[in-house]
Amino acid sequence: MPLYVLGSSMFGATLAAALGLPYAFASHFAPQLLEPAVAAYRAEFKPSEQLDAPYVIAGLNVVAADTEDAARAELQAVKRNLAIGLFGRGQSLTDEQADQLLAQGAGHHVEGMLTHTAMGSPGQLADQVEGFRKLADADELIVAHQSSSVEGRLRSVELLAQAMA
Numbered sequence: 001m002p003l004y005v006l007g008s009s010m011f012g013a014t015l016a017a018a019l020g021l022p023y024a025f026a027s028h029f030a031p032q033l034l035e036p037a038v039a040a041y042r043a044e045f046k047p048s049e050q051l052d053a054p055y056v057i058a059g060l061n062v063v064a065a066d067t068e069d070a071a072r073a074e075l076q077a078v079k080r081n082l083a084i085g086l087f088g089r090g091q092s093l094t095d096e097q098a099d100q101l102l103a104q105g106a107g108h109h110v111e112g113m114l115t116h117t118a119m120g121s122p123g124q125l126a127d128q129v130e131g132f133r134k135l136a137d138a139d140e141l142i143v144a145h146q147s148s149s150v151e152g153r154l155r156s157v158e159l160l161a162q163a164m165a
Contacts, residue, residue, distance in 0.1 A: 002050055004057070013037035013044075020048025027136065028059030028144040031115040038137050058136035061117040061146050064125055064159035071120045077148040082110045117146070118160075125163035 005016035005023050008030035016023035023041045027034040038056050045054040063078060065071035080098035083106040084091075093101070102110060116136075118128035133141060145156040 007037070009033060010037055010040060013041040017041045017044035017054070018046060020046050020051050022051060022055040022057065024057035024059070024142060025136070026059050027116045028061045028142065029113050031112070034058065034116070034136055042137065055140070056136065056138045057140045057142055058132070058138035059116070059142040059144055060129065060132050060136075061114055061144050062125070062129075062156055062160050063117060063119040063146050064122065064156040064163070065152075066121060066155075066159070068120050068124065074147055074152055075114075075117070075119050078146045079107070079110050079114070081148055082113065083107070086110070114146075122159045122163040125160055129160075129164065 003021055005012050005019070005021050006026060007013060007016070007023065008026040010033060013023055013025070013033075017040065023038075025034055025037055038058070041056065042054045047053070063071050063075045065074055079102060080095055083098050083101040084093050086109065087101050087106045088098075101107075116132055118125050118132065120128070129141070132138075143160065145153040145160070147153040147156055
């Protein structure tokens with residue numbers, strides 16, 4: 001079974017390069033160092049028994065819905081859930097209270113986490129996904145479907161599959 005290094009820092013990138021292993025960057029929640037980490041990994045890669053050339057996997061959030069408006073609404077719900085989970089101190093909060101958290105500073109953190117997000121209807125997704133793949137200089141993508149419900153995540157998977165067919 002092959003070994004991979006999953007990371008969100010320069011340390012993970014340089015470790016994967018030194019060991020000659022594939023590197024998966026968790027840009028779906030920690031996007032800040034994606035480009036420099038991938039560049040360092042590719043520049044410092046040393047071939048190994050497992051891998052003769054660098055191989056990059058990058059994480060991308062996807063919020064796909066049948067319409068752009070529905071995708072935007074779902075993305076807002078995801079932002080609220082993140083704000084509550086990260087800054088709500090274990091409380092159940094209303095949408096209005098979550099929006100207040102987002103307006104009072106949590107929004108900056110949440111927006112940063114969601115920097116790499118493809119959002120929209122199927123007709124809008126393929127170009128966004130390919131643009132991210134090029135930006136990340138990735139050989140493969142990990143896709144994290146963001147939704148406030150299981151049904152929404154499953155629908156997002158179906159719609160992304162349609163978009164990429």
